[in-house]
Amino acid sequence: MRGFGSAGVLEVIEDWRGNTYRSVYTVKVAGVVYVLHVFQKKSTSGIATPKHDIDLIRERLKQALARSKE
Numbered sequence: 001m002r003g004f005g006s007a008g009v010l011e012v013i014e015d016w017r018g019n020t021y022r023s024v025y026t027v028k029v030a031g032v033v034y035v036l037h038v039f040q041k042k043s044t045s046g047i048a049t050p051k052h053d054i055d056l057i058r059e060r061l062k063q064a065l066a067r068s069k070e
Helices: 051-068
Strands: 009-016 019-029 032-041
Touching: 019 051, 032 051
Parallel strands: none
Antiparallel strands: 009 019, 019 032
16 A cells, blocks of 8 residues: 555455455554554445545554554
8 A cells, every 4th residue: 555655554455245345554563563444445446545544544543653652
C-alpha cells in the first residue's frame, strides 16, 4: 500500500464467497503489530481504496506511532 512513507504499512486482500475483504496493518512499530483497518471492498469497478478508508488508516497509524513512543 502506497502513501504511508516508511511506516511499513501492508495490505492483505482476500476474496471469500464473491466478496473482497482488505485488512491494513503495520509491523514496524516497536515489535508490535497494529491492525489499522479491516473492511469489505464494495466497489465493483476499480481497485482504489476509498478516501474515507485511507483517511481512517492515516489517523490510526498516527495514533499507533504516538502510542509506541509512550
